[in-house]
Amino acid sequence: MKTISRRSLLLSGAGAAVASLAPASLASVPRRPWDTVVVGAGVFGAWTAKRLQEAGQSVHLLDAWGPAHSRASSGGESRMIRAGYGADEIYTRMAWDSLPEWRALSERSGLPVFHETGILFFAPRIDDYFRGSIEVHRRLGFPIEVLDGAALRRRFPMIDFAGIEAGLYEPRFGALMARRAVQTLVAEFAFAGGTYQQEAVRPLADAPHRNAILLASGAMIEANAFVFACGPWLGKLFPDLLGRRIFPTRQEVFFFAPDAGDSSYAPGRLPGWADFNGGDIYYGFPDLESRGFKIAHDAHGPRIDPDTGDRTYSAQALADVRAFMARRFPRLADRPLTEARVCQYENSSNGDFLIDRHPVHENAVLVGGGSGHGFKHGPAVGRYAADLVLGRLTTPEPRFSLATKAEQANRAVH
Numbered sequence: 001m002k003t004i005s006r007r008s009l010l011l012s013g014a015g016a017a018v019a020s021l022a023p024a025s026l027a028s029v030p031r032r033p034w035d036t037v038v039v040g041a042g043v044f045g046a047w048t049a050k051r052l053q054e055a056g057q058s059v060h061l062l063d064a065w066g067p068a069h070s071r072a073s074s075g076g077e078s079r080m081i082r083a084g085y086g087a088d089e090i091y092t093r094m095a096w097d098s099l100p101e102w103r104a105l106s107e108r109s110g111l112p113v114f115h116e117t118g119i120l121f122f123a124p125r126i127d128d129y130f131r132g133s134i135e136v137h138r139r140l141g142f143p144i145e146v147l148d149g150a151a152l153r154r155r156f157p158m159i160d161f162a163g164i165e166a167g168l169y170e171p172r173f174g175a176l177m178a179r180r181a182v183q184t185l186v187a188e189f190a191f192a193g194g195t196y197q198q199e200a201v202r203p204l205a206d207a208p209h210r211n212a213i214l215l216a217s218g219a220m221i222e223a224n225a226f227v228f229a230c231g232p233w234l235g236k237l238f239p240d241l242l243g244r245r246i247f248p249t250r251q252e253v254f255f256f257a258p259d260a261g262d263s264s265y266a267p268g269r270l271p272g273w274a275d276f277n278g279g280d281i282y283y284g285f286p287d288l289e290s291r292g293f294k295i296a297h298d299a300h301g302p303r304i305d306p307d308t309g310d311r312t313y314s315a316q317a318l319a320d321v322r323a324f325m326a327r328r329f330p331r332l333a334d335r336p337l338t339e340a341r342v343c344q345y346e347n348s349s350n351g352d353f354l355i356d357r358h359p360v361h362e363n364a365v366l367v368g369g370g371s372g373h374g375f376k377h378g379p380a381v382g383r384y385a386a387d388l389v390l391g392r393l394t395t396p397e398p399r400f401s402l403a404t405k406a407e408q409a410n411r412a413v414h
């Protein structure tokens with residue numbers, strides 16, 4: 001099994017470190033039974049594997065295409081981390097608890113995993129969602145600034161705040177470099193003695209007994225416990241159980257080049273932002289690492305198959321973001337498109353995560369339902385899932401249970 005040196009991790013950055021994690025041939029995978037096998041090296045699987053390893057377990061991590069690969073939900077450039085969730089304290093706390101772990105990972109990594117850009121939400125006026133965020137933050141002692149229209153216009157002159165009189169600014173939060181973060185984590189996991197293998201796992205129902213799973217190659221891997229953190233593929237691995245409870249939707253993301261020499265959209269001047277826009281949310285990031293100004297529409301797109309879905313951006317989505325930019329970021333409205341990506345949210349019915357035991361195979365844990373907001377919570381999700389595997393979870397959160405996952409989509413978490 002190929003491992004990497006700490007020197008290559010620190011000096012070369014995560015991409016090079018993971019590049020050195022060549023897909024293991026089966027012959028090189030030790031054939032011992034593992035304490036836990038984690039299937040899926042996205043943000044949820046990677047953090048779960050790390051937590052189990054920290055608890056002293058032998059852990060084997062598998063992914064069909066590689067950590068944070070281009071079609072994984074975790075495979076994008078950047079993801080927002082913020083604690084504002086309206087009155088939804090559970091996610092506020094999880095984001096807050098996760099932030100120091102992302103910061104620590106960023107410090108260990110050769111290149112930044114976290115950029116403290118600040119996060120700005122804005123809306124015409126203070127509504128219930130904003131009131132809830134303010135109340136929860138103040139009660140928990142988390143920093144949040146409430147800005148009126150004049151303050152918004154003064155501090156962020158690159159945004160046209162017409163019709164906007166309320167802003168919430170979280171100075172300690174910002175952007176996670178998603179692909180780099182997951183690849184760094186997996187490299188660290190391997191460096192610490194964990195094993196990683198690039199192989200697809202067959203549905204659990206095909207397994208010969210409760211302590212085994214089958215790979216696409218036909219080989220068998222044995223373990224005491226299994227974690228399935230397969231994101232938008234969960235419904236394919238568990239069609240009867242999750243096929244109608246995980247709703248992958250097509251989401252489009254665009255990057256634009258600012259004018260030559262224009263640093264108005266650089267981190268430090270423009271924060272990560274979301275315009276609540278009467279419930280039809282647009283969000284984006286500054287020009288992180290010179291990749292371009294990023295913008296996306298948060299509305300759920302049509303259903304997508306993560307394997308076969310077309311990854312070509314649509315002219316309509318591009319026209320929508322340009323129309324939005326003409327209103328809020330007028331100097332960018334006609335700037336060149338530099339990149340577009342089609343990704344998917346892996347939604348649960350209401351946006352709550354799924355972290356629960358399989359109802360029949362009680363040594364298997366299902367982790368997913370990130371629902372377009374899961375990335376930031378990776379450290380907290382990994383801890384919860386690991387505690388479930390280890391039998392340490394004293395008070396399970398009902399909202400993460402399989403029983404609460406409906407077959408009708410009705411988004412409630414933003």
Ligand SMILES: Cc1cc2nc3c(=O)[nH]c(=O)nc-3n(C[C@H](O)[C@H](O)[C@H](O)COP(=O)(O)OP(=O)(O)OC[C@H]3O[C@@H](n4cnc5c(N)ncnc54)[C@H](O)[C@@H]3O)c2cc1C
Pocket residue numbers: 039040041042043044045062063064065066067068069071072073074075076078079080081199200201202229230231232233234237251252253296343344345346367368369370371372373374375376377
């Ligand atoms: C456009 C977009 C914007 C987003 N913005 C944000 C944001 O700003 N902030 C935020 O917090 N979150 C955001 N999210 C959500 C967040 O990115 C996801 O919730 C999170 O990445 C999901 O991670 P995951 O590990 O569950 O899934 P994934 O990253 O998809 O990982 C699942 C892995 O399982 C593997 N797998 C599947 N089946 C098998 C199999 N049979 N055998 C082996 N391996 C298998 C896959 O190859 C994949 O690598 C966004 C998502 C998208 C798409």
